[in-house]
Amino acid sequence: MAKKILVVDNEEDILATVKTALESNNYTVITAKSGKECLEKLEEKPDLILLDVMMPEMSGWDVYQKIKKRKLNVRVVFLTVLEASPKRKAELMSAGIVDYITKPFSPNALLETVRRILG
Amino acid sequence: MPVVWKMGKLRQCKMAAKSTKNSSRKEAAKLERELEKLHRKRAVQEKELENCRALFATLPEMIIVLDPKGKVLDVNKNVYKFTGYSKKEVAGKYIFRFPFIPLKSKKILLKKFAARVLGKKVEPYTLTIKDKKGKQYEMKIVASTIRDKQGRLVKDLVVASDITEEQRTTNKLKDSKIYLDTMGDALVVINGRDKRIVAVNKAFTKLGGYSEKETIGKNIFKIFPKREKAKHKKEMRNAARTGKAAKFDAIALTKSGKEIPVSISGTAVLDSKGRPTNFVWVFRDISEKLEAEEMLRESEEKYRHLVENAGEPIFSVKVDGTFISMNKTAANELGGKPSDFIGKTMGDLFPKKIADGQMRTITHAISKGEGIDSESKSVVRGKERWYSAHIEPIKNREGKINFAQLIVHDITPLKKxxxxxxxxxxxxxxxxxxxxxxxxxxxxxxxxxxxxxxxxxxxxxxxxxxxxxxxxxxxxxxxxxxxxxxxxxxxxxISRLESRAMRFDMQNLDIVKIIKTVEQDMKAAANEKKIKIGHKIKGKLPIVKGDKRRISQVLGNLVKNAVKFTKKGGITINAFTKNGNVVVEVKDTGIGISDENIPKLFTKFFQAQTSETREAGGTGLGLAICKGIIEEHGGEVGVKSRQGKGSTFYFSLPRK
Known part of the structure; x- marks a missing residue:
């Protein structure tokens, strides 16, 4: 069965880009335009969440805290424009973030990361 | 003794009186009166003689009368006291033969006697004699001679006084001279009777610039100014009477006549009868001390002057908060003279809370025993001031701290x-x-x-x-x-505006036309949100100058924002004249802006309150660009808004 990936970003064009890249590689993609929507779509039990950090209303970080509280078996990769410092990266990793993809990204690199995580 | 030869003259007178027995009665009466006179004179003379004999017998001195060959004619009873020989034993014998005169003394005695026989003047001298038991006496010899008409010596009267004790103390003092020479203080030994200098130490000669020879035998009062003689005499009397050391300040004269301030401590050396044989005066040169005292006084004076006239407030406060001193600057600061405040307490001059706080700091410095620096707020003459103060506890001679001195600096401007x-x-x-x-x-x-x-x-x-x-x-x-x-x-x-590198194509503007164009351009976006858009022009607008493209950009931006933040209702673009300037308003019925955010609105990059939650897209540069452009045109931008009640953004352009 195809792995299910939830992509969260307030920018529709970015959602579209990620969706296109992933679907052409036989992943099932569901999208959310906000943190709130993301939390709703957790019911669909994604295997992986690609989560944008800089979003209005609820930041990716806040969303992640809520996901963690629900104790779901889901891996989360952050999508962000900001280069994280090694310290910040270590913090994120220790917080349970699986990986960290910097925008703009190459679709091939994105796929590689996703494949590595989902096997 | 003149009395001795006068007796011969009396006899002559008597004989003369007998040979005139046969003269007239008148003559006889005259002679009788003469005789009476002579009798009276003789009685006086006999009385005198009696006195002389008594004196001869009772004087403490030993008196020996010699004939020209040195044979003893007469002695007083003191001969026995000093020699152990009775009058009988010595009478009629040559003085030089007696063993009470040791060989060494005999030589001196012979020499002096010979000199007197030859008619030379002989100064008093000292002679050592020995009594039968071998006890030695130092005698001071004064001799006087009785001579006949030819000047030949008839009788030699030798008066010997006992100076053994005096000599002994003098010698003792002389012996200790070697120690005295090492003394730093000047020392002089003075003869108790004649006040002549007996001995001095090296420091004395150095102080006075005299040689030792020049000082020995010199009257002590020669080395003090005349005006001080009475003082020294008084001190000597007191020292002799009380036996206590004299301590007083005096002036010493050097050989060159220079006056040196000295402090003297002196003692009287008393003989067995309590008479002063010597005085020992020890001098200390106190010119340096006085100079140091003077310097200290001067420096204290300078210090006081410094404090008095310092530009900084300086004052001293007792542990209980009482002001005990204050300089003019401190008093000025408080609005008065130092005397207005000295004696008052901290509590009298400052609000209680401030006074208590100050006293806590001062008490802390005093209990710590060292200076501390503090900074505090105070209220002086109703004005709030900031002061920095150095608080120095002041110790008295016993090391006790009774007060602290404060040097204060007004740091109000600094604080500001x-x-x-x-x-x-x-x-x-x-x-x-x-x-x-x-x-x-x-x-x-x-x-x-x-x-x-x-x-x-x-x-x-x-x-x-x-x-x-x-x-x-x-x-x-x-x-x-x-x-x-x-x-x-x-x-x-924004970077062009910031570096003022934006170029403007200035021309006469038709504001109404710009408004209409912008309204037209935004109509589609407004319609999409079902918002009405329209404009109102009030009166005839004056011609203003500006860059058409940039002003259109500003208005477009404001309208775009209005559309973005308005959900229902409408947008109106108003234009009117105010104070001769053209004002363009964009009024919406949107979400409005909180009072807190209004002042930040036109600063660039303001929009995102937090970096991760932005309520609206965009760069946050639009309004900052509008402000920059309008200000470059000499106009103003602003906003009136209430949260939830819509906003009115406006800009003005100055008339040409």
């Missing part, structure tokens, strides 16, 4: 600067954060459109896609390219 700097620092920090925030927003805004551009271009490069898919992807790429272009334009505009 400090406060302003702290404020500026906070502002700077804020600005810094704004900048960092902007960098984050800018990075986000720039990278967001690039992400789909790069993503789709790469997807299309990797795989051949159907035409319709390609068109769909390319339109996404195109849209994002335009978005990126807008953003780059905004960033360029």
């Amino acid at each position: 600067v400090e406060e302003e700097m702290a404020k500026a620092f906070v502002e700077l920090k804020k600005l810094d954060k704004l900048k960092a925030d902007f960098m984050n927003i800018a990075a986000h805004e720039l990278k967001t459109p690039i992400t789909p551009i790069r993503g789709y271009v790469e997807i299309m490069l990797n795989k051949e896609l159907p035409r319709e898919k390609e068109t769909q992807f390319l339109s996404i790429v195109h849209r994002n390219t335009l978005r990126l272009e807008l953003l780059i334009n905004d960033v360029l505009d």
Whole structure:
């Protein structure tokens, strides 16, 4: 069965880009335009969440805290424009973030990361 | 003794009286009167003689009368006391033969006697004699001679006084001279009777500039100014009477006549009868001490002057808060003279809370025993001031601290600067954060459109896609390219405005036409949100100058914002004249702006309150660009708004 990936970003064009890249590689993609929507779509039990950090209303970080509280078996990769410092990266990793993809990204690199995580 | 030869003259007179028995009665009466006179005279003389004999017998001195050959004619009873020989034993014998005169003394005696026989003047001299038991006496010899008409010596009267004790102390003092010479203080030994100098030490000669020879035998009062003689005599008397050391300050004269201040401590050396044989005066040169005292006094004077006239307030406070001294500056600060405040307490002059606080600090310094620096707020003459103070506990000679001295510095202006700097620092920090925030927003805004551009271009490069898919992807790429272009334009505009490098094509503006064009351009966006858009022009507007494209940009921006933040209702563009200037307003019925955010609205990069939650898209540069452009035109921008009740943004352009 195809792995299910939830992509969260307030920018529709970015959602579209990620969706296109992933679907052409036989992943099932569901999208959310906000943190709130993301939390709703957790019911669909994604295997992986690609989560944008800089979003209005609820930041990716806040969303992640809520996901963690629900104790779901889901891996989360952050999508962000900001280069994280090694310290910040270590913090994120220790917080349970699986990986960290910097925008703009190459679709091939994105796929590689996703494949590595989902096997 | 003159009495002896006068007796012979009396006899002559008697004989003369007998030979005139046969003269006339008148003569006889005259003679009788003469005789009577002579009798009276003789009685007087006999009385005198009697006195002389008594004196001869009772004098403490030993008296020996010698004939020209040195044979003893007469002695007083003291001969027995000093020699152990009776009058009988010595009478009629040659003095030189007696063993009470040792060989050495005999030689001196012979020499002196011979000199007297030859008619030479002989000064008093000292002679050692020995009694039968071998006890030695030092005798001072004064001799007088009785001579006949031819000047030949008839009788030699030797008066010998006992100076043994005196000599002994003098010798003792002379013996200790070797020690005395090593003394730093000047020392002089004075003869108790004649006040002549007996001995001095090296320090004395050095102090006075005299040689030792010059001082010995000299009257002590020659080395003191005349005016001080009475003082020394008094001190000598007291020392002799009380047996206590005299201590007093005096002036010593050097050989060259220079006066040196000295402190003298002196003692009287008394003989067994309590008479002073010697005085020992020890001098200490106190000119340096006096000089040091003078310097100290001068420096204290200087210090006082310094404190009195210091530009800083200086005052002293007792442990109980009482002011005990204060300089003029301190009094000025309090609005009066020092005398107005000395004796008053901290509590009298300052509000209780401040006075208590000050006293706590002062008490702390006093209990610590060392100076401390403090900074405090005070209220002086109703004005709030900041002071820094150095508090120094002052010790008295016993090391006890009774008060503290405060040197105060008014740091109110400094504090103001400090406060302003702290404020500026906070502002700077804020600005810094704004900048960092902007960098984050800018990075986000720039990278967001690039992400789909790069993503789709790469997807299309990797795989051949159907035409319709390609068109769909390319339109996404195109849209994002335009978005990126807008953003780059905004960033360029703001950096041009900041560096004042924006060029304006100034010309007469038709404001109404610009309003109509912008309204037309925005109509579609407004219609899409079901918002009405319209305009109202009040009266005839004056002609103003400006860059048509830039003013259109400003108005467009304001209307675009209004559309963005308005959900229902409408937008009105108003134009009117105020104070001769043209004012254009964009009034909406949107969400409004909180009072807190209004002042920050036109600062660039303001929009994102936190970097991660932004309520609206955009760069946050639009209003900052509007403000920059309008201000470059000499106009003003502003906003009136209430949260939830809509906003009115306006700008003015000055009349030409």
